Amino acid sequence: MNGEADTTRWGASTPVTVDLRLSVNRDEYPITVDTRETLLDTLRERLDLTGAKKGCDHGQCGACTVLVDGRRVKSCLTLTVTLDDREITTVEGLADGDTPHPLQTAFVDHDAFQCGYCTPGQLCSAVGMLAEAAAGWPSVVTPDMNGAPRLDDDEIRERMSGNLCRCGAYVNIVAAIGEVAR
Amino acid sequence: MTTTTPSSVGSGLDRVEGLDKVTGRARYAFEYSPRDLAYAVPVQAVVARGEIHAVDVDAVLKCPGVIAAIWYGNAPRLASDDGGELAVLQSPRVAYRGQYIGVVVAETLHDAREAAGLVRVEYAAERHDVELRADHPGLYRPEVVNPDFPADVEQGDPDAALAAAPIVVDAVYSTPAEHNNPMEPHATVAAWDGDGLTLHDSNQGASAVRDTVAALFGMPPANVRVISPHVGGGFGSKGLPHPHVVLAALAAKQVGRPVKLAVTRQQMFAVTGYRTPTIQRVRLGADAGGRLTAIVHEAFEQSSTVKEFAEQTTVPTRMMYAAPARRTTHRLVRLDVPTPSWMRAPGETPGMFALESAMDELAIACGLDPVELRIRNEPETDPESGLPFSSRNLVACLREGARRFGWAGRDPAPGVRRRGRLLVGTGVAASTYPVYRRPSQAGARAEPDGRFTVRIAAADIGTGARTVLTQIAADALRAPVDRVRVEIGDSALPTASLAGGSMGTASWGTAVVRACEALLEELDRRGGDLPVGGVEAGADTTEEIRGQRRFARHAFGAQFAEVGVDVDTGETRVLRLLGVFAAGRIVNPKTARSQLVGGMTMGVSMALLEESVMDREFGDYLNHDLAQYHVAACADVRDIEALWVEEDDPHLNPMGSKGIGEIGIVGTAAAIANAVHHATGVRIRDLPIRLDKLVR
Numbered sequence: 022m023n024g025e026a027d028t029t030r031w032g033a034s035t036p037v038t039v040d041l042r043l044s045v046n047r048d049e050y051p052i053t054v055d056t057r058e059t060l061l062d063t064l065r066e067r068l069d070l071t072g073a074k075k076g077c078d079h080g081q082c083g084a085c086t087v088l089v090d091g092r093r094v095k096s097c098l099t100l101t102v103t104l105d106d107r108e109i110t111t112v113e114g115l116a117d118g119d120t121p122h123p124l125q126t127a128f129v130d131h132d133a134f135q136c137g138y139c140t141p142g143q144l145c146s147a148v149g150m151l152a153e154a155a156a157g158w159p160s161v162v163t164p165d166m167n168g169a170p171r172l173d174d175d176e177i178r179e180r181m182s183g184n185l186c187r188c189g190a191y192v193n194i195v196a197a198i199g200e201v202a203r
Numbered sequence: 204m205t206t207t208t209p210s211s212v213g214s215g216l217d218r219v220e221g222l223d224k225v226t227g228r229a230r231y232a233f234e235y236s237p238r239d240l241a242y243a244v245p246v247q248a249v250v251a252r253g254e255i256h257a258v259d260v261d262a263v264l265k266c267p268g269v270i271a272a273i274w275y276g277n278a279p280r281l282a283s284d285d286g287g288e289l290a291v292l293q294s295p296r297v298a299y300r301g302q303y304i305g306v307v308v309a310e311t312l313h314d315a316r317e318a319a320g321l322v323r324v325e326y327a328a329e330r331h332d333v334e335l336r337a338d339h340p341g342l343y344r345p346e347v348v349n350p351d352f353p354a355d356v357e358q359g360d361p362d363a364a365l366a367a368a369p370i371v372v373d374a375v376y377s378t379p380a381e382h383n384n385p386m387e388p389h390a391t392v393a394a395w396d397g398d399g400l401t402l403h404d405s406n407q408g409a410s411a412v413r414d415t416v417a418a419l420f421g422m423p424p425a426n427v428r429v430i431s432p433h434v435g436g437g438f439g440s441k442g443l444p445h446p447h448v449v450l451a452a453l454a455a456k457q458v459g460r461p462v463k464l465a466v467t468r469q470q471m472f473a474v475t476g477y478r479t480p481t482i483q484r485v486r487l488g489a490d491a492g493g494r495l496t497a498i499v500h501e502a503f504e505q506s507s508t509v510k511e512f513a514e515q516t517t518v519p520t521r522m523m524y525a526a527p528a529r530r531t532t533h534r535l536v537r538l539d540v541p542t543p544s545w546m547r548a549p550g551e552t553p554g555m556f557a558l559e560s561a562m563d564e565l566a567i568a569c570g571l572d573p574v575e576l577r578i579r580n581e582p583e584t585d586p587e588s589g590l591p592f593s594s595r596n597l598v599a600c601l602r603e604g605a606r607r608f609g610w611a612g613r614d615p616a617p618g619v620r621r622r623g624r625l626l627v628g629t630g631v632a633a634s635t636y637p638v639y640r641r642p643s644q645a646g647a648r649a650e651p652d653g654r655f656t657v658r659i660a661a662a663d664i665g666t667g668a669r670t671v672l673t674q675i676a677a678d679a680l681r682a683p684v685d686r687v688r689v690e691i692g693d694s695a696l697p698t699a700s701l702a703g704g705s706m707g708t709a710s711w712g713t714a715v716v717r718a719c720e721a722l723l724e725e726l727d728r729r730g731g732d733l734p735v736g737g738v739e740a741g742a743d744t745t746e747e748i749r750g751q752r753r754f755a756r757h758a759f760g761a762q763f764a765e766v767g768v769d770v771d772t773g774e775t776r777v778l779r780l781l782g783v784f785a786a787g788r789i790v791n792p793k794t795a796r797s798q799l800v801g802g803m804t805m806g807v808s809m810a811l812l813e814e815s816v817m818d819r820e821f822g823d824y825l826n827h828d829l830a831q832y833h834v835a836a837c838a839d840v841r842d843i844e845a846l847w848v849e850e851d852d853p854h855l856n857p858m859g860s861k862g863i864g865e866i867g868i869v870g871t872a873a874a875i876a877n878a879v880h881h882a883t884g885v886r887i888r889d890l891p892i893r894l895d896k897l898v899r
């Protein structure tokens with residue numbers, strides 16, 4: 022609560038809405054969104070796609086990570102109104118029909134989660150991270166900026182550090198991703 | 204129908220809800236959206252102490268989408284109001300900054316958030332006092348410390364023993380306020396249907412939330428249903444209902460519609476509990492051979508003005524080591540601060556940081572290896588009560604840990620090992636956690652298709668409870684796990700104790716075993732004749748637990764850390780961390796290892812990063828988000844391993860298990876601080892181990 026609210030703002034907050042077409046996990050959703058609405062809130066409160074999680078709503082935890090055109094983004098920091106005609110993938114869209122994504126299988130095998138709340142973000146982040154590495158993007162721990170980065174444990178830890186896990190499943194997350202990456 | 208099946212307990216079964224969690228199908232509290240719902244956004248106090256004179260409700264109601272703005276002046280009265288933490292909107296008094304003093308309900312989350320940010324509140328602010336000091340004039344001795352231990356215990360004459368001791372360690376340690384920060388923020392969806400209330404809520408025990416909320420609203424517990432199938436972590440902070448649960452129910456009642464309320468990450472630092480900061484003085488007296496002659500451990504800690512929460516910080520010191528003279532005390536001061544609560548291994552975690560750091564200092568003072576020092580002070584029976592230990596394998600953990608870690612031949616000299624830019628050192632500390640068990644009920648049902656359903660209002664907050672209860676039930680039913688379905692996380696199921704105090708598996712497992720046994724007997728009696736509707740049996744363990752023999756029941760562990768401290772920046776990295784635990788029979792080695800490693804990971808975080816900073820001027824925890832309150836990230840965690848020694852303890856429960864949810868965090872910070880001393884020669888007695896404390 023803000024004690025110094027500017028009183029001239031009373032009534033000035035009439036919502037502004039925009040019509041757009043969202044593409045999520047290859048489904049099309051024609052939708053009218055409030056321009057203040059984040060992708061995270063649109064997914065969770067409007068489309069009943071609750072896989073993406075809200076851990077902080079401020080871009081500080083990674084629980085809300087989804088893929089936009091194949092790149093990982095924090096959906097709590099992304100306004101839905103900017104996503105007309107972009108391809109959004111959430112954790113619900115990672116599996117191929119009934120066949121889980123290899124990362125999903127590896128996470129179960131390695132017990133790479135406990136409460137599971139950070140898990141959708143970890144998974145989407147890992148998918149995006151593997152694509153970044155495959156495209157040759159270096160990280161701060163990459164020894165050779167020119168060659169393709171080798172995803173050893175240090176690289177995985179570094180590249181996955183935007184996704185907090187309070188249950189402390191990091192050791193198993195790194196093992197699970199490593200198995201898929203190598 | 205049942206054939207002999209290999210024992211499921213002891214196997215590393217994958218989490219039974221694993222696929223639900225990796226596909227996003229598992230739903231957490233806020234992800235339930237009843238029809239016709241509205242959104243509630245709380246309003247927080249911006250003074251740390253004072254009284255609310257007025258709230259401009261009319262102005263708020265003009266904001267788009269707003270349905271109601273509720274505060275003390277127009278809130279429904281609760282049936283029971285003890286003036287405590289849960290007496291939400293029942294008084295104009297403000298007890299701490301960030302306290303919930305109102306709530307705005309609107310059609311959308313955005314409307315509610317926007318309007319809540321514009322609420323104008325008139326306060327009469329008063330001078331506040333938010334600083335814990337060991338010489339605070341308001342310090343007092345609480346009646347008991349959590350849950351029901353005496354505040355002070357004295358044996359022998361510790362002052363005389365200290366005066367006579369040839370070797371004395373006398374040091375003050377401190378731990379900061381720390382916030383649990385489960386990844387899923389607390390959330391409640393409240394829906395009234397006549398006199399009935401349904402809550403989708405994130406908690407560590409649906410039965411307890413039901414009972415608390417029913418009492419507050421003056422209803423029989425049967426009128427309240429709490430549904431919590433998946434919970435995104437708790438670490439103690441969801442063990443007791445916090446004000447938001449009451450606020451959601453009040454708001455839903457007022458507007459006559461279902462209401463969703465999520466505590467924001469920032470709000471969590473004020474309204475969902477935290478570990479009290481502690482100041483601890485430890486004095487150890489020993490003979491030349493390192494045998495303790497006196498232990499004095501005094502703790503100073505805080506609570507709020509609305510609730511006495513007395514952390515049991517020095518309680519583990521009462522049973523940890525042998526000594527003829529001992530004093531352990533607690534002093535509390537009630538400040539204008541948010542109410543502290545449980546955080547993973549409350550009491551043991553801060554208390555053992557101090558005791559195990561002091562033991563390291565004593566080892567150095569005696570010229571003894573710290574592993575050997577601990578072995579020399581092993582008690583034969585519980586030093587406080589004289590009771591036998593049901594099992595105590597601390598020495599085995601120390602020896603096995605030392606062997607695996609490569610401890611032998613360690614040069615004790617501090618500050619002499621350089622590896623590149625790093626000063627390297629190793630440290631050890633002991634861990635312990637008590638073994639509790641509480642009464643619970645359970646039901647077991649043989650279904651007509653040959654499957655079994657087991658029902659209990661247990662909670663799986665990431666512990667693997669659903670999985671281990673499935674294994675326990677399968678063995679008790681002599682059935683394969685894939686024929687057993689365990690239903691938990693709903694207060695409509697048989698009443699169960701909390702997921703807390705590391706007692707979930709012991710408490711619920713006992714009830715599940717007894718219910719399954721009763722079912723098999725019933726099936727026997729029927730001679731295999733199963734009616735179309737199936738057969739059900741139940742159990743209640745109240746009598747069994749009341750009648751259990753008295754023992755000192757505790758789990759133990761030994762933690763070994765290797766750290767590297769950057770010689771220029773003072774940045775500390777934990778290079779290796781090994782925990783060896785003695786915790787009875789391990790029900791599921793896969794989930795158990797995750798629990799123990801998870802606790803140790805939180806211990807790394809506590810040792811190096813976690814610190815809630817009190818803003819004296821405004822009475823607020825200043826760094827109240829995850830950008831400023833640092834918890835360990837992936838790159839902070841390298842080589843962490845948890846192992847256990849075989850422990851066969853017949854005095855525990857049908858599974859022979861001890862709790863493992865908390866012990867992992869207990870000795871970690873001391874092991875790391877001791878390793879930092881070994882690496883650098885600098886003794887850090889106040890957590891966390893920040894760079895500025897190492898760069899001189």
Ligand code: FES
Pocket residue numbers: 074075076077078079080081082083084085086095096097098
């Ligand atoms: S919810 Fe988006 S980063 Fe935390």
Ligand code: FES
Pocket residue numbers: 133134135136137138139140185186187188189190386435436665
């Ligand atoms: S699994 Fe609980 S936060 Fe990562």
